[in-house]
């Protein structure tokens with residue numbers, strides 16, 4: 001319960017149509033990306049869209065494998081692709097959403113711990129916050145202004161010194 005109230009203080013939930021226009025557009029790119037996911041084993045399709053400071057958008061989706069642990073989450077596919085292609089650009093935001101066989105999931109689906117750690121790396125690298133917008137298939141979108149809100153006390157390059 002206490003944990004939940006901390007989360008709610010950090011996060012800002014809005015209905016999809018209350019999001020500003022650029023966020024709605026980015027989310028739409030994530031919706032499109034989710035529809036292209038390769039998720040034959042879980043059936044749980046995830047889409048992510050990364051907005052760069054240049055205005056460019058790079059998308060990703062989950063890529064599963066018959067050897068289950070080898071699959072990769074949508075967020076990492078998107079962020080790695082963006083940073084592979086545009087290593088000198090900064091990331092403004094990432095939007096994340098899902099598509100399930102039954103549809104109607106209203107709980108916003110937040111990035112897994114591994115993806116938070118990866119996003120944190122790039123937030124630290126660019127020394128600028130990365131906004132994270134995530135939704136289910138219906139209902140509210142949650143907007144956080146920094147990856148560090150999702151991963152406090154994270155392990156960073158500074159810990160290696």
Ligand code: THU
Pocket residue numbers: 039042044045046061062063064071072073074075110111112115
């Ligand atoms: N998945 C993502 O793509 N992102 C997340 O943040 C959580 C989980 C994928 C991994 C797997 O393909 C499927 O969703 C079910 O776990």
